[in-house]
Amino acid sequence: MSKSKLVKANEKITEKVVGTYEKIEDTVVSSYTKIEDAFVDRYLTKDGESIEEAKERIKRIKRETGNLK
Known part of the structure; x- marks a missing residue:
């Protein structure tokens, strides 16, 4: 069963967004x-x-004093 064009487009968008987020996250960390x-x-x-x-x-x-903030 083939996927519709919308599903394929959404998957591509998802991959791009997640990849970009991961790059930003790595840079910030x-x-x-x-x-x-x-x-x-x-x-x-x-x-x-x-x-x-x-x-x-x-x-x-911090562990010894219980101050784990």
């Missing part, structure tokens, strides 16, 4: 991560601590 890393590096790292270590330390402190 990537940009946020860069900003977050710069902030952690500048204000929250301790002597000789990497950004990843600082993030883990902060997560651990």
Whole structure:
């Protein structure tokens, strides 16, 4: 059974919209991560601590204090 032209057109539109959304989402998340890393590096790292270590330390402190906001 063949699909109607409207169904095919809707599928193409859906693919395009979802693909565009995913690209935008990836760009936004990537940009946020860069900003977050710069902030952690500048204000929250301790002597000789990497950004990843600082993030883990902060997560651990939040878990221990119950402050998971």
